[in-house]
Amino acid sequence: MSGEKAKVVSRRLLIKMIGGGVALLGLGKLPSALAQVSGQAIQPMPGFTGPDANPYWGAIGSFVIYPQKLPLIQLTDRPVQLETPRHYFLTPFTPNAAFYVRWHLEGIPNAVNLSEWRLLVEGHVEKTLALTMSDLMKRFKSVSIAAVNQCSGNSRSRFQPRVPGAQWGNGAMGNALFTGVRLKDLLDVAGVKTGSVQVQFEGLEKGRGLKESVSYRYLKSLSLNDPVINETIVAYEMNGEPLPMLNGFPVRLVVPGKFSTYWTKALTWIRVLDKPDTNFWMTKTYCVPDTPRGNTTPKDVKEGRVSMVPVGIMPVRSFIITPDGSGKIPLEMPVTVRGIAFSGYGRVIKVEFSADDGARWSNAMLGEDYGRYSFRTWKIIWVPKHTGKYVLAVRATDEKGNIQTDEGVWNPKGYLWNKIERQEVMVDVSQ
Numbered sequence: 001m002s003g004e005k006a007k008v009v010s011r012r013l014l015i016k017m018i019g020g021g022v023a024l025l026g027l028g029k030l031p032s033a034l035a036q037v038s039g040q041a042i043q044p045m046p047g048f049t050g051p052d053a054n055p056y057w058g059a060i061g062s063f064v065i066y067p068q069k070l071p072l073i074q075l076t077d078r079p080v081q082l083e084t085p086r087h088y089f090l091t092p093f094t095p096n097a098a099f100y101v102r103w104h105l106e107g108i109p110n111a112v113n114l115s116e117w118r119l120l121v122e123g124h125v126e127k128t129l130a131l132t133m134s135d136l137m138k139r140f141k142s143v144s145i146a147a148v149n150q151c152s153g154n155s156r157s158r159f160q161p162r163v164p165g166a167q168w169g170n171g172a173m174g175n176a177l178f179t180g181v182r183l184k185d186l187l188d189v190a191g192v193k194t195g196s197v198q199v200q201f202e203g204l205e206k207g208r209g210l211k212e213s214v215s216y217r218y219l220k221s222l223s224l225n226d227p228v229i230n231e232t233i234v235a236y237e238m239n240g241e242p243l244p245m246l247n248g249f250p251v252r253l254v255v256p257g258k259f260s261t262y263w264t265k266a267l268t269w270i271r272v273l274d275k276p277d278t279n280f281w282m283t284k285t286y287c288v289p290d291t292p293r294g295n296t297t298p299k300d301v302k303e304g305r306v307s308m309v310p311v312g313i314m315p316v317r318s319f320i321i322t323p324d325g326s327g328k329i330p331l332e333m334p335v336t337v338r339g340i341a342f343s344g345y346g347r348v349i350k351v352e353f354s355a356d357d358g359a360r361w362s363n364a365m366l367g368e369d370y371g372r373y374s375f376r377t378w379k380i381i382w383v384p385k386h387t388g389k390y391v392l393a394v395r396a397t398d399e400k401g402n403i404q405t406d407e408g409v410w411n412p413k414g415y416l417w418n419k420i421e422r423q424e425v426m427v428d429v430s431q
Contacts, residue, residue, distance in 0.1 A: 054157030094174035105207035126191025180235035314344030
């Protein structure tokens with residue numbers, strides 16, 4: 001199905017849902033599928049528990065099935081945290097059913113009635129808006145953007161010393177084509193008053209969350225001076241379909257280039273603020289050291305020598321997806337090494353591959369460019385010339401000149417990991 005045709009079908013589905021006043025997929029109404037263990041879980045899972053860094057590509061956990069989802073790796077069930085397995089990253093766009101899931105509070109919406117749901121734009125504005133889904137789709141120009149959504153803690157299980165929090169492997173990320181309306185267009189209609197400084201966002205999730213949060217609400221804000229405001233959209237489609245419930249139905253915020261902490265799911269309130277947002281989720285967590293790469297030491301943190309700032313733009317990253325080391329490679333047989341790369345700072349313009357643990361590098365061939373915030377696929381033909389173990393490596397460079405380093409990073413929350421990725425493979429004579 002072509003992109004344009006898929007878009008028409010998606011629009012028709014949303015309009016039909018609005019007209020019928022239906023609630024799309026009540027998660028609690030499908031108990032037989034809720035957290036059902038899949039056939040994949042029968043296979044023995046790696047027995048890693050630490051304290052060393054996780055040596056596997058993905059997180060350690062059982063495969064489970066949730067409504068609208070393929071088998072994903074479960075980290076926690078309250079709140080729901082599910083990681084995407086490695087093989088789904090062979091293509092530039094991550095299937096909706098395989099897209100990772102990260103909620104912060106245990107009370108997540110399991111049904112939304114579109115005939116009753118409203119998106120409120122309020123606060124320090126000239127007039128409050130209460131927008132229906134029909135309003136969003138018919139009153140405002142639709143825009144689309146390909147953007148990577150990545151959890152701030154993606155690859156946290158690599159940190160040494162280990163840090164608390166969900167021990168994500170590399171799969172707490174995904175890329176999708178999001179369609180919706182510009183946040184700026186909504187703010188222009190509401191009329192932002194002079195003296196406004198930030199825009200705050202809140203969705204439908206409720207609950208205690210982190211013990212120290214003393215908050216039953218998840219609140220995030222963006223500065224009105226941040227250029228990303230002009231690129232942020234309120235999305236009602238994901239890869240040409242309505243958003244999955246677990247990924248934020250009926251609408252979610254898309255903040256291209258920034259970590260997913262700002263991508264509020266099940267968005268229902270947009271508030272313009274006339275003073276800085278100092279709530280827990282802005283000042284106590286999702287913060288990193290105000291240092292190059294957000295890097296520090298446990299000693300400096302303990303002694304109070306670290307100034308913390310909210311996490312922001314995603315650093316440049318790249319990954320080898322295949323080969324994955326699960327089988328031997330025949331000697332002198334051409335192998336197509338494939339992977340993805342991205343950066344929150346701009347387009348990936350170069351990907352380099354090494355078959356000797358970073359001693360020598362060769363330029364890989366880049367895939368189609370879907371925009372500065374999208375995954376960029378890459379590939380290179382490699383012919384192993386001797387038997388034994390090889391250590392493959394990959395690094396990316398973006399249009400702003402940012403290049404992956406071979407140094408790890410450490411901070412107390414486990415954010416901003418982007419060290420050069422490696423993959424061991426074995427080469428043997430074909431039998």
